Amino acid sequence: MSLSKSGYLTLFVGIILLVASIFFTSDWGLTAWMILFIISLILCTVGIIMLIVHLVRQIKEDKARKTQ
Numbered sequence: 001m002s003l004s005k006s007g008y009l010t011l012f013v014g015i016i017l018l019v020a021s022i023f024f025t026s027d028w029g030l031t032a033w034m035i036l037f038i039i040s041l042i043l044c045t046v047g048i049i050m051l052i053v054h055l056v057r058q059i060k061e062d063k064a065r066k067t068q
Contacts, residue, residue: 004054011047014040 017040025033 004050007047007050007054009047010043010050014043014045014047018044 017036021033021036021040025036028036
């Protein structure tokens with residue numbers, strides 16, 4: 001069982017942006033920081049949801065294959 005690469009990629013980009021928003025934006029304005037932080041949280045959430053959906057589909061396929 002392998003999970004989707006697009007889910008991993010989305011989660012990875014979200015994590016990188018989250019780390020950047022926490023550690024590397026000390027001299028940015030509050031609005032710019034909030035925008036980057038919210039975008040990174042959205043990307044992390046979307047990546048996790050994509051991985052969960054793909055995992056559930058694989059479990060259903062394996063279960064259907066075993067019952068045949």
